[in-house]
Amino acid sequence: MDNFSEKYTKEGLKKVIDALPLAISVIDKNRVVALANKSTTLFVNKDKIQLIGFVGGEAFGCIHHDDAPEGCGFGQECMRCKLRQTVLDTLENQVAHQMVETTMVFKDRGERHLRISTLPMTLDHDQVVLLSIEDVTQARLLEQTRLEKQKLTAAVETAGAVCHEINQPLMIILGMAEMLLDDPGTEDEGRLANLMQIKEQAERLGEITRKLMTLTEYKTKPYLKTDILDIDSAAGEDTPVDG
Amino acid sequence: MDNFSEKYTKEGLKKVIDALPLAISVIDKNRVVALANKSTTLFVNKDKIQLIGFVGGEAFGCIHHDDAPEGCGFGQECMRCKLRQTVLDTLENQVAHQMVETTMVFKDRGERHLRISTLPMTLDHDQVVLLSIEDVTQARLLEQTRLEKQKLTAAVETAGAVCHEINQPLMIILGMAEMLLDDPGTEDEGRLANLMQIKEQAERLGEITRKLMTLTEYKTKPYLKTDILDIDSAAGEDTPVDG
Known part of the structure; x- marks a missing residue:
């Protein structure tokens, strides 16, 4: 045959x-x-x-x-x-x-x-x-590890882009707020408190970007109907890196 | 035998x-x-x-x-x-x-x-x-597609977390800046310009977060010694979604 x-x-x-x-x-x-x-x-x-x-x-x-x-x-x-x-x-x-x-x-x-x-x-x-x-147990594990690594890379690259975009406007806001607080031209307490708020919130934003630069693992938490990155768990312990 | x-x-x-x-x-x-x-x-x-x-x-x-x-x-x-x-x-x-x-x-x-x-x-x-x-041509293609999808998911989840963290401080900054501009308590042009800058930069940050909510593909660009997400290419065409 x-x-x-x-x-x-x-x-x-x-x-x-x-x-x-x-x-x-x-x-x-x-x-x-x-x-x-x-x-x-x-x-x-x-x-x-x-x-x-x-x-x-x-x-x-x-x-x-x-x-x-x-x-x-x-x-x-x-x-x-x-x-x-x-x-x-x-x-x-x-x-x-x-x-x-x-x-x-x-x-x-x-x-x-x-x-x-x-x-x-x-x-x-x-x-x-x-x-x-x-x-395919071993192959699956390998693929899973590769996937986790890629997800972390994607998170780090996204965080990097965000920090890059955010830093300049943030610096300007912070600089302007500090200038105005140094020489406010007013003694109105309400207005001064508003300026202080601007500065504090800008500093809070700065904290967030610093945390974003230290992601060491990919971890999410549920938020509304989806998942979002759990920045606090994903960031390395309090070791801010200069962006 | x-x-x-x-x-x-x-x-x-x-x-x-x-x-x-x-x-x-x-x-x-x-x-x-x-x-x-x-x-x-x-x-x-x-x-x-x-x-x-x-x-x-x-x-x-x-x-x-x-x-x-x-x-x-x-x-x-x-x-x-x-x-x-x-x-x-x-x-x-x-x-x-x-x-x-x-x-x-x-x-x-x-x-x-x-x-x-x-x-x-x-x-x-x-x-x-x-x-x-x-x-393994087909299997490789499938794995590649799965990987790309996971990377986009990771970027979206990271962007979601960033927007979630940023929105509140940003709203406060914008609100305070608008309040101060409505009733600045000064006619000093320099101070007014500084307040305007704060408002404009806060709006710029708002634009960035809106763009981040519309990521539709994973694309990076080189930045310093690494890659970062190319937010403009990765975001869907000018269709801001309400975060």
Whole structure:
């Protein structure tokens, strides 16, 4: 039919499957693991002998495997399990699924983020599911860290722009207010109090811009119907930097 | 040796390899493609018959395949090609590589971002390289879009916090300045001009906060040794929103 791999023996092909950088397994119509490559054994931290021939949840070390007296796959959590749903849907409805993301808790390894793909196949007259599992826990963490860093950068760059725009008008207001207070030309207490207010509020604005120049983490707080940066939590401790 | 896949025939294993959601190929010591699964043929948009037996660059449709008169792999670009380097290093030094990211230009498909893994193997007495190629172009674009969105969110949340903090002091300054201008208690032109300056600069600050409430994209400009948000480019066109 095709010339692919005619060159290689069955042993060779087994070696190729075993060497794949993806956890590959074949699940049969009884939800039993019929084939599992080396990446799969590494992923579930088991020997092949503990994997092949066992039902899905047990083989993969799912924490909910023995939740229900009826056996693996019948617990309450199992009904919500995306890995189970995806494999069963492929088995029953002959539908392939690509890159389904889910989170599972394993006995040995705790919570992991997985990306699974399934394909219905007929293998030597059996209806089976080809299951690929990619553990993306690490990649997700990395992406999250990168995202947080970028958000802080964006906040710092926005704060920088704000300070740049605000500083000059603020300096003028403060300078004018101080000049007028030095030589107010009036002794009216109300007017003097108003001038004092201007100066004080301008100084308050100066405080805010100084705080903005010391953002060290990205933290928000709810405000009205949205979130806003929590400047007090986000700013480094009282170490104003000269803008 | 292991009980894996004893159940399945060579045809079955070939089917499994063909069904993998990853472009898998075996490259022999002459850099010739000796095995390629269906994902690989889809990836390079060729039949297996155009792939197996052909040298790497030609098989994969590399745009630089016929750059040099000496043949595929000898062009100037080839020396910089990470796919070639990685495969050759695995072949010559028996070193595995995992998740190497690179960008390649293909005849049919233009520029693609790839993530490649290689593993040295002995397959039926031949020294070969197992090569896995994942096309992450789409995933990268998605991540980039997500990142840009998060940066804009961070800028909007920072701007929101700034406006929230600035508005009250600013209103007080403006109110006091207007009160003083209505009834200045002096006819000294210098003092009046100073009061006018305070009012004008407070209005300028008000303009800045209004602009900050209309950020619609994340754009920066260089400032001193860093970047700052380019408020004028980032703000929506003159459609001030009431904070």
